[in-house]
Amino acid sequence: MANASLVKCAxxxxxxxxxxxxxxxxxxxxxxxxxxxxxxxxxxxCKMSGCNCS
Ligand SMILES: [Zn+2]
Ligand SMILES: [Zn+2]
Numbered sequence: 001m002a003n004a005s006l007v008k009c010a011x012x013x014x015x016x017x018x019x020x021x022x023x024x025x026x027x028x029x030x031x032x033x034x035x036x037x038x039x040x041x042x043x044x045x046c047k048m049s050g051c052n053c054s
Contacts, residue, residue, distance in 0.1 A: 011036035014046060014053035 006017040010029035014036055023030035024037040031037035035044035035054060045054040 009033075009036050009053075011040075011046075011053050014048075014051055016046065016048045016051050016053075 004019045004021075006019055007023055007030040008014075009016040009018060009023075009032040011031060014032060016032040016036075018030065018032040020030070023032065024034055025031075026037045032051075033047040035046055038044065040046075040054045043054065046052075
């Protein structure tokens with residue numbers, strides 16, 4: 001059994017997975033970082049390196 005539950009970031013173009021403890025929960029969805037949770041306003045980029053979702 002995995003000891004960390006990973007959820008996929010709810011951002012459309014994001015394929016990041018984040019542990020439930022670290023996920024940003026917003027509107028019942030889980031995101032990998034604030035930038036994704038906010039819909040990449042102001043061109044914020046994803047904090048996960050290698051993710052090009054913004
Ligand atoms: Zn991302
Ligand atoms: Zn994103």
